[in-house]
Amino acid sequence: MPKMRCKRCRQPAVIEVRRHNAAFCRDCFLHYVRQQVTRAIVKHRMLAPSDRVLVAVSGGKDSLALWDLLLELGYQADGLYMSLGIGAYSQRSKALCEGFADAHGAKLMVHDLAAEQGYTIPEAAGGGGRSSCGVCGLSKRYVFNRAALEGGYDVVATGHNLDDEAAVLFANTMRWDTATMARQFPVLEATHRGLVKKVKPLYRLAERETAAYCVLKGIDYVVEECPLVVGNTQLRHKETLNRMEEASPGSKHNFLFGFIDRAAELLRSADAAELAECSRCGMVTQAPEDADEAPVCAFCRSRGRLLGAKARERALPVVEVSPR
Amino acid sequence: MPKMRCKRCRQPAVIEVRRHNAAFCRDCFLHYVRQQVTRAIVKHRMLAPSDRVLVAVSGGKDSLALWDLLLELGYQADGLYMSLGIGAYSQRSKALCEGFADAHGAKLMVHDLAAEQGYTIPEAAGGGGRSSCGVCGLSKRYVFNRAALEGGYDVVATGHNLDDEAAVLFANTMRWDTATMARQFPVLEATHRGLVKKVKPLYRLAERETAAYCVLKGIDYVVEECPLVVGNTQLRHKETLNRMEEASPGSKHNFLFGFIDRAAELLRSADAAELAECSRCGMVTQAPEDADEAPVCAFCRSRGRLLGAKARERALPVVEVSPR
Numbered sequence: 001m002p003k004m005r006c007k008r009c010r011q012p013a014v015i016e017v018r019r020h021n022a023a024f025c026r027d028c029f030l031h032y033v034r035q036q037v038t039r040a041i042v043k044h045r046m047l048a049p050s051d052r053v054l055v056a057v058s059g060g061k062d063s064l065a066l067w068d069l070l071l072e073l074g075y076q077a078d079g080l081y082m083s084l085g086i087g088a089y090s091q092r093s094k095a096l097c098e099g100f101a102d103a104h105g106a107k108l109m110v111h112d113l114a115a116e117q118g119y120t121i122p123e124a125a126g127g128g129g130r131s132s133c134g135v136c137g138l139s140k141r142y143v144f145n146r147a148a149l150e151g152g153y154d155v156v157a158t159g160h161n162l163d164d165e166a167a168v169l170f171a172n173t174m175r176w177d178t179a180t181m182a183r184q185f186p187v188l189e190a191t192h193r194g195l196v197k198k199v200k201p202l203y204r205l206a207e208r209e210t211a212a213y214c215v216l217k218g219i220d221y222v223v224e225e226c227p228l229v230v231g232n233t234q235l236r237h238k239e240t241l242n243r244m245e246e247a248s249p250g251s252k253h254n255f256l257f258g259f260i261d262r263a264a265e266l267l268r269s270a271d272a273a274e275l276a277e278c279s280r281c282g283m284v285t286q287a288p289e290d291a292d293e294a295p296v297c298a299f300c301r302s303r304g305r306l307l308g309a310k311a312r313e314r315a316l317p318v319v320e321v322s323p324r
Numbered sequence: 325m326p327k328m329r330c331k332r333c334r335q336p337a338v339i340e341v342r343r344h345n346a347a348f349c350r351d352c353f354l355h356y357v358r359q360q361v362t363r364a365i366v367k368h369r370m371l372a373p374s375d376r377v378l379v380a381v382s383g384g385k386d387s388l389a390l391w392d393l394l395l396e397l398g399y400q401a402d403g404l405y406m407s408l409g410i411g412a413y414s415q416r417s418k419a420l421c422e423g424f425a426d427a428h429g430a431k432l433m434v435h436d437l438a439a440e441q442g443y444t445i446p447e448a449a450g451g452g453g454r455s456s457c458g459v460c461g462l463s464k465r466y467v468f469n470r471a472a473l474e475g476g477y478d479v480v481a482t483g484h485n486l487d488d489e490a491a492v493l494f495a496n497t498m499r500w501d502t503a504t505m506a507r508q509f510p511v512l513e514a515t516h517r518g519l520v521k522k523v524k525p526l527y528r529l530a531e532r533e534t535a536a537y538c539v540l541k542g543i544d545y546v547v548e549e550c551p552l553v554v555g556n557t558q559l560r561h562k563e564t565l566n567r568m569e570e571a572s573p574g575s576k577h578n579f580l581f582g583f584i585d586r587a588a589e590l591l592r593s594a595d596a597a598e599l600a601e602c603s604r605c606g607m608v609t610q611a612p613e614d615a616d617e618a619p620v621c622a623f624c625r626s627r628g629r630l631l632g633a634k635a636r637e638r639a640l641p642v643v644e645v646s647p648r
Binding site for chain 1: 497498499500501502560564567568571575578579582583585586587590591593
């Protein structure tokens with residue numbers, strides 16, 4: 001095979017991007033990454049120069065690449081790390097976020113799920129109801145939105161990349177969960193004063209591109225997958241999409257971008273959820289169908305189930321109340 | 325493994341239907357097939373008792389099962405076989421359709437693409453423009469609609485099964501071809517006097533179920549795939565869906581039925597094509613964007629290209645017309 005050359009400057013290339021029929025040297029690849037992120041921000045009006053941005057960081061390649069890119073592009077971007085209590089994996093992830101913040105003179109906030117909410121993600125596994133991945137996603141969305149509101153941030157930015165977004169869209173499309181599909185978009189506006197705007201500036205970049213970005217920029221990130229994720233459905237969908245991408249480069253891109261450009265708008269009428277305030281925590285939730293019912297948000301319901309299950313496991317004496 | 329028993333009558337089963345978590349003996353399976361077809365017909369108001377139905381038969385399991393079922397359910401169903409000129413494959417397919425018609429005292433019409441339109445499907449392969457599968461589909465839709473109109477039929481019924489429909493929907497969804505998706509439905513009403521209503525009464529039955537139906541009913545069908553279909557994209561999509569179905573039975577069903585029940589309606593606004601009459605053949609086509617342009621339907625355009633290519637291959641002397 002002839003040595004590949006950079007599409008922009010004809011120097012020897014270090015990475016190939018097949019779906020764009022391109023290869024890049026180090027500097028031109030970093031330029032390409034910044035360009036894709038800038039394009040995402042501009043096309044979907046994600047960020048204004050004066051916005052205070054809260055970056056949800058996990059210690060992985062995507063969120064640290066995102067934080068790095070936003071700082072480099074001149075945004076006021078603080079990080080928020082949430083400790084999920086997944087043993088050594090969580091400790092190492094947190095240390096990497098702290099290391100990044102120190103090295104870049106950036107501000108990192110740390111929240112701790114066990115200390116603040118009374119449970120860890122491993123405790124959510126096998127507790128009936130949602131899967132541990134389901135509880136983790138729900139908890140993160142809740143804590144990040146709430147922390148952004150309380151900290152006066154304008155936007156929460158997350159590191160979802162092209163592979164993540166394509167896999168989630170694929171899962172929802174395979175069962176035509178149109179209400180959820182209608183809410184999957186690179187930007188979600190704050191449609192209620194209890195919601196902070198959410199943006200995904202990396203949606204145009206593939207997983208291996210954010211990894212390459214970190215490697216080329218010398219950003220240290222946690223390489224292992226979360227140990228709880230093994231066998232989860234999203235991984236299976238990613239494999240399906242990877243096979244399709246292999247057979248026909250650009251498949252993922254066409255699937256995700258086609259949705260964003262042509263289908264999302266058509267499905268939006270499926271998302272007609274009315275909003276209300278949770279009667280327990282005051283945060284935003286869907287209004288119950290029965291107007292007499294007190295609204296309780298999905299996070300409070302899930303947390304209640306988990307804390308209840310923990311109490312029963314500790315074999316607290318159960319006080320039976322005899323019916324009158 | 326314990327011997328499976330029929331879900332309805334507890335006799336030994338001959339076939340398992342995993343997505344319905346069921347197994348059936350011969351008679352109960354035939355009952356199940358009739359029930360699914362009846363449900364399709366009723367749910368989507370496909371057929372009225374007095375309708376004259378034209379069944380598009382290819383000699384394969386799906387279309388012969390469909391013809392058999394419609395006759396058994398008491399519909400006035402004639403068959404139309406179109407000879408595509410694919411050598412021995414076409415000859416054998418035609419003989420099987422004639423055999424079925426004879427055995428059932430049913431009426432079969434035969435059209436011949438080469439005799440009537442001047443080309444065969446193998447000649448369409450590699451001729452630029454559409455793939456041979458593309459030309460075949462286009463030719464069949466055109467000829468069946470036209471024959472139904474000219475024969476005074478109320479409906480054209482085709483043998484598309486659950487696997488076919490899921491694979492086509494999957495292909496269109498992977499690139500969010502929303503206009504085509506908006507037209508994929510178990511029933512297409514005649515929205516113009518040049519169009520005959522189209523119905524797909526087998527969309528609730530899997531490929532292996534229509535095959536099992538033929539075997540159990542002693543219907544002789546052409547087992548080989550069309551020799552031109554090798555490596556086509558739909559086959560690749562079917563493999564992808566089969567792997568998903570294997571990992572999670574019901575995936576195909578959920579994908580297709582979720583679309584029909586929840587998404588199709590939302591996408592329908594994407595199909596705003598205005599109709600016109602083709603200036604060459606008089607059949608219905610999309611109106612050109614430029615109102616001064618004479619409408620030419622996709623069939624006439626494709627046929628023109630193919631006949632032109634054939635003429636050039638025969639090295640007919642080309643008469644140059646010098647510009648005035």
